[in-house]
Amino acid sequence: MLIDKWPYFATVLMLLIGLYGMVVKRNLVKKLIGMNIFQSAIILFFIVYAWKDKATVPVYDAGLGDVPAHYINPIPHGLMLTAIVVSVATTGVALALLSLIYKRFGTLEEDELLRELRTDRERG
């Protein structure tokens, strides 16, 4: 029973891997990769829900009739297209910030950056 739901468990696993990357990794790029895995997990969660075995695109087909089981639910797919766009935009902003950080501090290691943030009390 529960084993049939394995794709959901896969998304949960991905979610946790992403969170692990964001929390534990000390390199900002790795944190960003963790964030991307995290977002992909949620996208997959929606897609897994919308998936139907042996179903087709939601365009009416006389041969298949109006049996809902024959058509895939298009709304989660539409939503996730948007979510992918959002996630790409977020990654873009994050990469822009990272390149700015690297130009200014010469490092993307969080420990070194934090030391810099702490020791340099004077702002500006």
Place this chain on the structure above:
Amino acid sequence: MGGHFLAKMAALAVQSGAQGAVHGAAQGAVHGAALQTPDASNLPILIVLPLIAGVILVPGLGLLRRRLAHATVVVVVLALLTASLAALRQVLSAGSLHYKLAGWTPPIGIEFVLDPLSAFVVLVIAVVALMVTIYAGSSVRRQNPEREVPFFAMMVLLLLGLCGMVMTGDLFNLYVFFEISSLSAYALMAIGDRKAPVSSFRYLLQGTIGASFYLLGVGYLYVLTGSLNMADVAQLLPQLTSNPALTVALVFMVAGLSLKAALFPMHLWLPDAYTYASATSTSIIAPLMTKVSAYVLIRMIYFVYGSEWALSHLQLGAVIAWLSMLGVIWGSVMAIAQRDPKRMLAYSSIAQVGYIGVGIGTGNALAMVGAILHIMNHAAMKSSLFMTCGIVEMQTGRHSLDGWTGLGRKMPWTFVGFAFAAIAMVGLPPTNGFFSKWYLALGLARAHAWVLLVLLILSGLLTAGYFFRVLERIYARVPDEEGAVGSSGAAVTLRDPGLTLVLPPLALGVGTLVLGLVNAWFVSAVILKALPVALQAQGLGW
């Protein structure tokens, strides 16, 4: 749906011009009569249209000539203010407005809803936006001249995201606007000190977790109900309250939104982000971003899930109220320990959002009046305080509270607004800050939450602790003469800056007093109508 959404908007721009005439013709009215009687149901889109135009025009015109960017934002924000004033008036007199985007009927299509609560929050956004826009004209040019055009472009995008979040009636559309406002906020927060990009990146990581949790919650709700329209979902949910998946949806959403609203203990991104961003960025983000997230939390708990179930289930109401109160105490104590004025205000922001959280968690009519009032009050106060910080940085080059000694005599007009706002933060009558805490205290008393009530009063004393310390330093001490040298080493004459910099914080500061004086009328005319129906029936009596 990003492109899809824009396509819809483009269709709309054409349609909203034609719609008046179509409407008139459909009623069999004389052709052209539609022009004389504007259709009020278009107001939701009229709030967003100037912002969409601004998103395109500001960078475009800014490329031609830098100064045009600011001028365009002024026009856009004035249009936003006019539309939102008209919207609030219309909504209060004639009930909620629904606008179907591109003519698709909900629950299939996306709708914009203006009810008294959203119209009120949109007006708060518009007023703060206008004040910050006036201020930003000179402050950005003085502090970050090379970032002038990007700043204003991002600011308009931020306002678009926030207004969309407030007005949309669709759960997923809210996520999209959420990310629009967040992404522009990350960019705005990266404009500032040398360290600003680092704190902005950390905010981005945490903010994305928050938004993703919200999206996961939306996913659960969609799986359960098959609908994304808030009103539709709210109707379907009562039959599902025994389903454990609904609990998961609620927990994901509340956790994600609390993170964006910086409710304790999910506030960790806030102090650094507010401190290192430029004062102008902070004075637009601090009053609006966390407050609108708190508004979305209210929208979800009270209008979608229904507060009766949502707050009693898992004792969620008590958890929110207690954690928020801990945040109030913790934020206030940390604020006392700060030497940097911006960091002090950042910690005080955590404390003030906590008050809103206490109101949301307590959940009776009195406490909710307090919470909704505090959304407006804190927006006005915090914006004024951060703008004053920016003025001091610009005029003196000092980043530490020590440098503020005796400035009240040298820069009298700058600190009038600051003084009023500080007194309002402490919550002394007759400022508006007193009344939001008063309603909160009454609400806690009605809920018999006596420990929280004692902590609420205690937290007022803590707030007094750090703000009176600053006021004493500004007004009661003599400035040390060697302080008249800026951080760059050049001699600085300490005096008030120009009118465009002094006026916005002054207006908002005096506004806190005025809002306090008209409080009784305001609560009965606006706030009471903004409450959810169940709480309206409760009334403000005992």
